[in-house]
Amino acid sequence: MIKFLTAGIPLSSNKEDAISGLNRILELGLDGIELEFVRGVKMKKDKAREVYKFSNRHRLSISVHAPYYINLATDDNEKLKNSYMHIINAAKIGFIAGAKNIVFHPGYYQSQDKKEVHKKIKKRIKEISNILKSEGISVILRPETMGKPSQYGSIDEVLDLMDIENVKPCIDIAHLHARENGAYNNYKELLKLFQKFPKSLIKDIHIHYSGIIYDRKGEKMHVNLWDRENDMNYYDFIKVLIDCKASGLVVSESPYMEIDAMLLKEVYNEMRTNKKGEIYGFSDDDKIHKESHKKILRRLPRESIYLFDSYIICSECFKI
DSSP: EEEEEEESSSSTTTSSSHHHHHHHHHHHTTTTEEETTOOOOOOOOHHHHHHHHHHHHTTOOEEOOOOOOOTTTTTOOHHHHHHHHHOOOOOHHHHHTTEEEEEEEBBTTTTTTTTHHHHHHHHHHEEEEEEEEHHOOOOOOEEEEESSSTBSOOOOHHHHGSSSSTOBBBBBBHHHHHHTTTTTSHHHHHHHHTTSSSSHHHHHHEEEOOOEETTTTTTEEEEESSSOOOOOOOOHHHHHHHHTTTEEEHHHHHOOOHHHHHHHHHHHHHHHHTOOOOOOOTTTTEEETTTTTTTEEEEOOOGGGGOOOOGOTTTSSSSO
16 A cells, blocks of 8 residues: 655644644545755654654655765765765654654765766665664655756666665655656556565555656756646556555655645555545636536546635535
């Protein structure tokens, strides 16, 4: 089974703290949160324990995204030391909070040879994994596939890192789509991608998904799956998840992350059970309708309608 998480506290949460966010996750029928430590590990141990108790009680999944300030390819000793610290601190607090997976951006090629960068990063991730193991921090390190060719993190690079104990990649499908200039966006391409994964990854997969805008240099920005600019084919993505019998987490990294997490979960449940409900979403008048009233061009999850301003909701379709 796949669980669907938000990348951070839902935008519709009453407060911007982790427990309020988890309460909102329960209200929305989602499965957990990836704690965003991207600007630094600021959560204290007491709060992490609260997160663990709450998530454990309600069977919600927790993962962690480590700070952005990481470059395991650098030769600057101070920057390298700080990169180790950011990953280790994120893992320690995440472990207390009940997170199994610690996602991070591994580094940059800059002017270095790509093969040499890979050797450096692999060696250093192994060192970090050994440090965490020695301290009893039982987590999976998840180096992420990245959205620009200038960044370390191709699919082959991160898969090779699975040679290291307690390391599995975070597969960011939107990043791969942008990095490869529009690839990995139909059933055939996605199935071929998943067929590269060992069974141990298929059964414990960690995926980031969102809409994305890109150019020949790769990723420009994330967008919602229901934005006009998005071209991500999430139907084929979900079908591949089901056909490959994948288990694990899919984390929505769209700007309005809870709506896209709900959308992905809705489509997943429809395909898995062969029980389709009526489709809601935007039509050609840029208002939200039911498909029985107007043709839907950009789908929305049924339970998300009232997260939108009433003036864009069709009063004939919905009681507002």
